[in-house]
Amino acid sequence: MGRFSNKVAIISGAGSGIGAAIAERLCAEEIAGLVLLDKNAEGLKAVVDGLPTNAKIISKVIDIADEAAVTDAVEATFDTFGRIDVLCNNAGIACSRKLADEQDLSEWQRVMAVNVYGCVALTSQVARIMSQQDGGGAIVNTASVAGLRSGAGGNAYSASKAAVINFTQTAACDLASKHIRVNAVCPGLIETGMTSPFFVIAREKGVEHRLGERCELKRAGQPHEVAAAIAFLASDDASYITGQALAVDGGNSASLNMPGMKV
Ligand SMILES: NC(=O)c1ccc[n+]([C@@H]2O[C@H](COP(=O)([O-])OP(=O)(O)OC[C@H]3O[C@@H](n4cnc5c(N)ncnc54)[C@H](O)[C@@H]3O)[C@@H](O)[C@H]2O)c1
Numbered sequence: 001m002g003r004f005s006n007k008v009a010i011i012s013g014a015g016s017g018i019g020a021a022i023a024e025r026l027c028a029e030e031i032a033g034l035v036l037l038d039k040n041a042e043g044l045k046a047v048v049d050g051l052p053t054n055a056k057i058i059s060k061v062i063d064i065a066d067e068a069a070v071t072d073a074v075e076a077t078f079d080t081f082g083r084i085d086v087l088c089n090n091a092g093i094a095c096s097r098k099l100a101d102e103q104d105l106s107e108w109q110r111v112m113a114v115n116v117y118g119c120v121a122l123t124s125q126v127a128r129i130m131s132q133q134d135g136g137g138a139i140v141n142t143a144s145v146a147g148l149r150s151g152a153g154g155n156a157y158s159a160s161k162a163a164v165i166n167f168t169q170t171a172a173c174d175l176a177s178k179h180i181r182v183n184a185v186c187p188g189l190i191e192t193g194m195t196s197p198f199f200v201i202a203r204e205k206g207v208e209h210r211l212g213e214r215c216e217l218k219r220a221g222q223p224h225e226v227a228a229a230i231a232f233l234a235s236d237d238a239s240y241i242t243g244q245a246l247a248v249d250g251g252n253s254a255s256l257n258m259p260g261m262k263v
Pocket of ligand 1: 012013015019037038092142144145191194
């Protein structure tokens with residue numbers, strides 16, 4: 001029996017990167033039902049086509065910032081499977097790196113709509129179902145080290161991920177009595193669709209080794225390494241863990257990494 005046998009999971013942002021790796025990991029751990037959400041139809045189809053057929057898989061092309069579309073997706077999941085055990089709020093977008101005196105509020109609104117409100121809408125609707133079922137459920141949000149401090153993304157992106165971390169804490173406290181655990185992961189630099197331009201440029205310049213060199217493990221991470229942490233938090237192995245934000249960052253957030261202090 002795998003850790004997710006007989007369980008049903010929803011993953012947002014499943015058409016690429018970390019979301020695709022979560023889907024692969026849950027299939028490898030014998031998940032019974034998967035609902036994969038993404039706004040990118042082509043990416044979603046490619047991921048579904050590459051997954052093993054042991055799970056019943058439904059894919060839905062939606063914009064996670066569209067509350068009505070989120071409602072439809074959650075209802076369709078419940079109609080098909082009759083339960084939802086795991087929710088991975090993973091869809092996210094980056095933003096420009098304009099300085100604090102150059103901010104564009106329309107960009108903030110879109111980043112917040114996708115990264116925060118999409119997560120809140122899915123959590124709220126799925127938690128209503130989890131709270132009515134035996135065993136409750138587990139929710140894992142993909143935040144970021146950018147939500148812990150500056151230096152890993154634009155201002156709006158960082159603020160949105162800080163909001164995800166804080167919502168993880170408030171939701172965990174609200175939902176604990178309903179047997180729903182809520183946790184987050186904070187990835188460092190991971191090679192995915194979102195970050196591929198950095199990797200492409202670094203490879204072109206022959207400086208790929210420099211990506212991730214400021215973290216203690218001296219390398220960038222891979223999506224499957226984040227998916228492994230998410231699967232742990234979503235599983236019963238994490239049955240006494242809620243309200244936490246686990247950095248999956250090669251030790252990056254463990255150190256101020258001040259140049260010259262250890263030489
Ligand atoms: N790659 C990194 O270094 C890194 C670091 C920290 C956190 N993260 C977070 O990891 C999560 C996954 O990103 P990734 O790195 O795998 O990037 P990615 O671009 O490869 O995947 C993100 C997926 O989310 C989907 N998506 C974006 N907006 C959406 C919307 N409005 N509705 C539905 N789907 C939408 C995209 O189409 C894409 O398939 C994001 O929340 C991101 O902020 C990534």
